Amino acid sequence: xxxxxxxxxxxxxxxxxxxxxxxxxxxxxxxxxxxxxxxxxxxxxxxxxxxxxxxxxxxxxxxxxxxxxxxxxxxxxxxxxxxxxxxxxxxxxxxxxx
Numbered sequence: 001x002x003x004x005x006x007x008x009x010x011x012x013x014x015x016x017x018x019x020x021x022x023x024x025x026x027x028x029x030x031x032x033x034x035x036x037x038x039x040x041x042x043x044x045x046x047x048x049x050x051x052x053x054x055x056x057x058x059x060x061x062x063x064x065x066x067x068x069x070x071x072x073x074x075x076x077x078x079x080x081x082x083x084x085x086x087x088x089x090x091x092x093x094x095x096x097x098x
Contacts, residue, residue, distance in 0.1 A: 027039045
């Protein structure tokens with residue numbers, strides 16, 4: 001993790017942003033030698049999700065056998081009268097087949 005003063009960050013912002021993007025480096029911004037902020041690179045949403053899932057597997061919160069999820073064992077049954085969820089979605093989309 002790099003450290004950069006507010007003045008240095010302002011003077012060379014493009015260079016520091018390039019380091020964040022290219023090297024994935026995290027920067028601590030200091031004012032008068034005291035940390036005031038941490039700047040980290042943005043992860044793609046899929047990367048964040050995959051990383052979090054790996055953490056949950058490691059912590060033992062969830063299990064994954066490496067295969068594709070199979071879904072629920074028993075389908076959920078809806079109660080009441082009226083259209084099904086899929087019929088409501090098709091109606092909302094303005095499905096031309098209906």
